[in-house]
Amino acid sequence: MSKIIRTARLGGEVITLGAAERDLHEEVEKQTLESIGLAQIIDEQVAGVRKELDGEWEIRMRQEMEYLQGEADKRFQEAETLGQEERSQVHQQRYDEGYKVGLDEREAEAVEAVTCMGVLHESIVAERAQILKEAEETVVDLAAALAKRIVGFQAEASPKVLVQVVRNALRHLGDRSNLEIKVHPEDLQIARRFADYWVDKVDADAVLKVRESDRVGRGGCMIEGREENVDARLEEQAQVLHDGLRSAFFALHEEEAEVSVAVAEAADGGTITVGETESEVAVADAVDGTGDVTPAADAVNETKNE
Structure with a gap:
């Protein structure tokens, strides 16, 4: 059994919604593109990435330092307890000899712990510097691509x-x-x-x-x-322009690396005079x-x- 459903037929002109606002949107978009500045884009992108990475690494560094401090305290406490037990046992046998042996062992363990903590700290600092460098390089490439795109829009529009x-x-x-x-x-x-x-x-x-x-x-x-x-x-x-920005970026990091090496060598005990390095990078x-x-x-x- 079939059914027949009757519906009313609607007719009239086709109305396009938003036709009046379309030209206004294109005009606002054009004005927005013309008002964008390359220097402002680079500064905002670099500042945002640097601020975000600094916050993440400060939290990570704080967590690592708290963990290392806790491990050091734990090991020191264990060493202290073991040292007391050893001193009690050695006192019954040979107090002077046992005390010296226990003290040397504790000092060696402390030196090893400090050395490991220093190596870990240097590794974290180096990893953070590498991530920042890669992020800054990405921002430079992004800013150059945006500038190229904006100039292309202007060339087509005017x-x-x-x-x-x-x-x-x-x-x-x-x-x-x-x-x-x-x-x-x-x-x-x-x-x-x-x-x-x-x-x-x-x-x-x-x-x-x-x-x-x-x-x-x-x-x-x-x-x-x-x-x-x-x-x-x-x-x-x-x-x-892109090549000039990248050259300036790499020249800056090379200069920072040279200064870091000189400071590290001076900290090792050598007397090194670090001269001022001037680098002039011309970007057209x-x-x-x-x-x-x-x-x-x-x-x-x-x-x-x-």
Whole structure:
């Protein structure tokens, strides 16, 4: 037996919820991306990781010290009890000889316990330093990746990025002969629109060409001349910035390691004068004081033709 269920038919216009707020969300997201600063990201990430690791290791160090102190007290108590029993037995046989033997044994055990505790402490400190180093290196890589992503967003959202990059790349070029500017295919129309503003960078009888290239990402460019070339691709500048940060990071840790070794040698009894070590690490800034995106110093690859 079958049943037939009748339902009312509804009709009318299709209403899309949130259509009015969609543009507002994109505008807020754009403003948020533009307000993010690379230095602030690095400082906040490093401070957060360092604070968390310091808290964890302080708790661990406190637990280890309490455990070692308890073990030392226990062993000392056991040794004290055993020493008293041995002194009582030896007193009946040969008091002086037994007392000396027991004392030497207790001293040897105490020295061994102190040595073990020192080795354990050094191991914990070294492990903590290694974890901090790995965490800081991860933060550097993360900050560089975020900066690269933010610049990519800006390049896709604003044609001003491409114009500023080409303008600043031309400043690094001394060649005023025929020039060819290569840009991303989606930036070709923007580059052609502003080509008239760049033509004064070449001689009157020279030619300035604008072409597309799949080797160039959004917002970047490559300029080829008769005697000089300039690589102002944003991905290359981001890689130079990343390499500079990692070089500075490793140089700092190498310097700290040298100072630690010198202090350890001095603590062993040698008289060592630790001189001040000055390390200058230059990291090219991808954004100048006016907010223009400029080619990083190492990213500008100029080659002289023979």
